[in-house]
Amino acid sequence: METLCGADCGACALRESCGGCAKTGGRPFGGACVCAECYKTGGEEAFRVCCEQLLREFNALGIADMPSVTQLCQLNGAYVNLEYPLANGQRVKLLDDSRVYLGWQLEREGSDRCYGLVADEEYLLVCEYGCGGSDPQIIVYKKRSAVSGGQI
Template identity: 65%
Template structure:
């Protein structure tokens, strides 16, 4: 199955049976929201391209050392929704498992850690974590200024 945006998400997804497919669910795989499908619905492929470019610029403008990206991928929330420890001893997840986000990962030079970036129409999250998402730390979590 192809998605609304033309990416073959189903070929890469181990959970495609519970998803329902992008086209069949009208851009609501897993019953959630897909940022790419939302862009396509609002303004077609040009809107999708602009949203990606704007978000790349927004991430690169954060001024975080060693964080620079050239592209974004579509990432399932259940894959990137890490649990972050808070100062009060509690932990929190900031994403929705059922949504599909724009995101990417960048290795931090000279470190065993990576930056992970995830965003939807409203929020941008940048975190740092070690191998397999262990020891995650929130670097930046903010409401987006240039919403889609």
Template identity: 60%
Template sequence: MCSICGLDCCKECSRREECGGCQKVDGHPFGGTCIAAECIKRGGQEEFLKLKDTLISEFHALGIEGLEVKELHLLNGFFVNLEYPLANGQSVKLLEDKKIYLGNQIERPGSDRCYGIVADESYLLVCEYGCNGTDPEIIIYKSAILCDAFGMNSGK
């Protein structure tokens, strides 16, 4: 096992050779941070599971139709950091390629589009996109309320 969180996500990562694995870099893959490693180093597996449950509750509290979150997975920022078009014609990326986030892809009922959800210690992001991340749209990007409860940096 080469991960701090015990999920052995490093084994599944296509960029493991480039990173070296979670334990080797003390939870700072690619020079960034891993939400799971940081949480587990701070309070153990129990705190990590509590964090996931809290984030799932926060996503449900958004009240987005068809968004039913059952699980959050560790996701590489470079994989989920989509470029969103803005009304002024510019585009923006909201995430960091070097971080590991918690998130999931959830199919929208009756649609060929999916919700993409991503969270870290500071923010919740819900977006919608087509096949392979095409035509992404930001649904909600907001501060997470869990920061104080878990002693995390709220990004303020």
């Protein structure tokens, strides 16, 4: 499968349903892909700059026991779009199943829970969850500051 970013899609369990980013113009699951947008605007260098900016933003959140974020990967929205409980008893999903985001998972030291980090052009999301995404809780969900050049 041909990609815009050079990712090796051969081992991906979702490769049959994605359509490939090169073939779909950067919309592998029907929605936008953060990585493809970076590559379309400036290739590998633009993608590197996007990732560095996101790493700075995640690390600047100052979440006390969250380890430093040093890398990001592409994440399918359907895989990371957890349903969060709100204070009023409602449950809400914040992401789009058809999009591809950038993010990472970090283990919480001394805990069986993890931090999940997800970002796109507009928002940063940090959540906490148990095994298999159980009992998710929103830690930070915020609109990103304007980034130079209109890129992520």
